[in-house]
Amino acid sequence: MKKLFVILTVAGMTFGGNTWAQKVAHINLNDLLLLMPERKKAESDIQEYAKTLETQMRTMNAEYESKVQDYSSKESIMTAPVKADKQKEISDLEDRIRNFQNTAQESLQKKQNELLEPMINKAKKGIEDVAKENSYKMVVDSSQGVLLYSDPSDDIMNLVKKKLGLTASAETPKKDEAPKK
Numbered sequence: 001m002k003k004l005f006v007i008l009t010v011a012g013m014t015f016g017g018n019t020w021a022q023k024v025a026h027i028n029l030n031d032l033l034l035l036m037p038e039r040k041k042a043e044s045d046i047q048e049y050a051k052t053l054e055t056q057m058r059t060m061n062a063e064y065e066s067k068v069q070d071y072s073s074k075e076s077i078m079t080a081p082v083k084a085d086k087q088k089e090i091s092d093l094e095d096r097i098r099n100f101q102n103t104a105q106e107s108l109q110k111k112q113n114e115l116l117e118p119m120i121n122k123a124k125k126g127i128e129d130v131a132k133e134n135s136y137k138m139v140v141d142s143s144q145g146v147l148l149y150s151d152p153s154d155d156i157m158n159l160v161k162k163k164l165g166l167t168a169s170a171e172t173p174k175k176d177e178a179p180k181k
Helices: 002-015 029-035 038-077 080-133 157-163
Strands: 024-027 138-141
Touching: 024 029, 029 038, 029 080, 029 157, 038 080, 080 157
Parallel strands: 024 138
Antiparallel strands: none
16 A cells, blocks of 8 residues: 555656656665664664563473473372362463563563664654755655665765764665674
8 A cells, every 4th residue: 555655656746747846865764774873772772671571481481391390290199179270370370471472572562662763753854854955855765665766866865874973984784785783
């Protein structure tokens, strides 16, 4: 749906009445975000948070394994009520583990959003400022794969990097390269 909107918008600008008065630019937002110094801190914080959740999950799994092993080794000598109680204990722990997995995933996603949102907003503000200063009517995010054609001279990456004060030594990642760490 998003691609269709961009295609129709670009087509409308191309075939509409005031075609040549419209300036369209593009930028790879993902590449820009990779260049921002805040990204490293955010990634580090996210990894640290994920490790904390993983440690808690390992603790719960160890407890589960211990209870299952204890149950298995003593099952033959347990009375029916004790057996039922131990089975319920194990079942409840399985439920707690499943709930924790779901909650942890949601919590990690929330943490990622919380840490990345200011960086994304800063990048979008830089893009908006450059677009206004250079009279662009539309800037397309080329990282989303919605471009049909773009003149390399309309890539505003260098202008936005300058606006955001990103160092000149920071290289824009190539399309097929993994970001340097």
